[in-house]
Amino acid sequence: MRFMVIVKASKDTEAGVMPSTEMLAAMGKFNEEMVKAGVMQAGEGLHPTSKGARVKYTGKPAVSHGPFAVTGDLVCGFWLIETGSLDEAIGWMKRAPFDGGAEIEIRQIFSAEDFGEALTPELREQEERLRAQASRK
Amino acid sequence: MRFMMLMIPKGYETAAPGTMPPADAVAAMMKYNEALKNAGVLITLDGLHPPSMGARVSFAGGRPLVTDGPFTEAKEVLGGYWMIDVASRDEAIAWACKCPAGPNEVIEIRQVQEMADFPEDVQKAAAGFGGKGN
Numbered sequence: 001m002r003f004m005v006i007v008k009a010s011k012d013t014e015a016g017v018m019p020s021t022e023m024l025a026a027m028g029k030f031n032e033e034m035v036k037a038g039v040m041q042a043g044e045g046l047h048p049t050s051k052g053a054r055v056k057y058t059g060k061p062a063v064s065h066g067p068f069a070v071t072g073d074l075v076c077g078f079w080l081i082e083t084g085s086l087d088e089a090i091g092w093m094k095r096a097p098f099d100g101g102a103e104i105e106i107r108q109i110f111s112a113e114d115f116g117e118a119l120t121p122e123l124r125e126q127e128e129r130l131r132a133q134a135s136r137k
Numbered sequence: 138m139r140f141m142m143l144m145i146p147k148g149y150e151t152a153a154p155g156t157m158p159p160a161d162a163v164a165a166m167m168k169y170n171e172a173l174k175n176a177g178v179l180i181t182l183d184g185l186h187p188p189s190m191g192a193r194v195s196f197a198g199g200r201p202l203v204t205d206g207p208f209t210e211a212k213e214v215l216g217g218y219w220m221i222d223v224a225s226r227d228e229a230i231a232w233a234c235k236c237p238a239g240p241n242e243v244i245e246i247r248q249v250q251e252m253a254d255f256p257e258d259v260q261k262a263a264a265g266f267g268g269k270g271n
Contacts, residue, residue: 004185006215018259042181045250046141052247053230061234068245073213075143075247080183090192090203098196105208107191107215110184118160123167130170134179 002041002082002109003089009074010101014048014067026097034081039092045077072103080109139180139222139249140229146216147241151207152187165237173221178232184217213243220249 019027034040046052049066056062068074083089089106096104112124119127149156158166173179185191189207196202208214223229226248233244252260 002183004183004215004218018255021258024259044139044141047248047250047254049245049247051226052245053226053233054246055230055233055236055238055244057236057238057242058240063230063234071212073211075215086190086192090194093194094201094203096194096196096201100199101197103193103195103197105188105191105193105214107188108186110186110217114186115157115163118157118163123164126167126171130167130174130179131181134174134181 001085001089002080002111003086004107004109005079005081005089005093006075006105006107007077007079008072008103008105009049009070009076011070013076014050014070014074016048016050023097023099030095030097033095034079034092039081039083041080041082043077043079046075048076049074138224138226138229139220139251140226141247141249142219142221142229142233142236143215143245143247144217144219144238145213145243145245146239147213147243149187149216150211150214152189154187154190156187158184162237162239169235169237170219172235173219173232178221178223180220180222182217182219185215188214216242 031040031043049068052066054064054068081089081092083092086106086108093104093106112119112127170179170182188211191206193204193208194201195204221229221232223232226246229246233246236244238244
């Protein structure tokens with residue numbers, strides 16, 4: 001099972017405050033453990049919403065520019081991990097070297113199997129081709 | 138420049154476990170995904186099961202605290218994402234505007250941090266963090 005671990009933004013991440021050297025070293029070590037265990041597939045940080053935008057689709061797409069209010073729902077980074085269960089994913093993330101206030105959300109990623117018969121063989125082939133050909137940069 | 142397009146479907150915060158997107162919406166999205174791929178901008182994409190099937194871990198009290206979904210205080214949640222590689226934020230916004238999204242949906246465009254964005258001392262300390270694991 002694949003999971004997306006969503007790291008929530010805070011006032012600090014939105015202000016562009018960088019983590020300390022100690023935090024980065026601890027996070028590097030944690031990532032290395034997950035890679036060695038074959039759990040971690042990707043992990044990225046996102047620039048603050050001040051450099052971002054939103055598009056709404058009521059009628060014509062309407063663009064608004066960041067920053068957006070820190071509501072507890074904003075994102076500042078993520079991991080993609082693969083484990084045997086949600087509990088195993090939670091087990092890994094309990095070991096993440098976060099300090100006070102940090103919050104993460106663990107969400108299961110859809111797989112082709114989840115769609116059952118709605119995903120016809122043709123659609124499934126299209127999906128697989130798409131993934132194989134998407135430019136890996 | 139790499140950007141994430143974060144799909145935020147209003148109402149998904151209260152979706153029941155096992156909720157699936159409707160087939161016609163999936164078909165329209167597949168077409169859009171093909172267009173992204175054919176333009177050479179698509180890196181990867183994923184859809185997420187509802188938050189009612191997920192969990193949150195908070196680190197406020199020094200000890201990790203696990204909460205099972207759904208998360209009653211959430212006003213908006215992710216439904217999925219695209220990772221794209223384009224020349225500018227404007228180009229990313231233009232791609233988002235082409236998405237066959239519904240009136241209940243918002244796409245947030247966020248630039249991905251690259252190692253080169255950080256000062257040298259941070260780059261050294263961060264070796265191994267934020268990099269692609271695959």
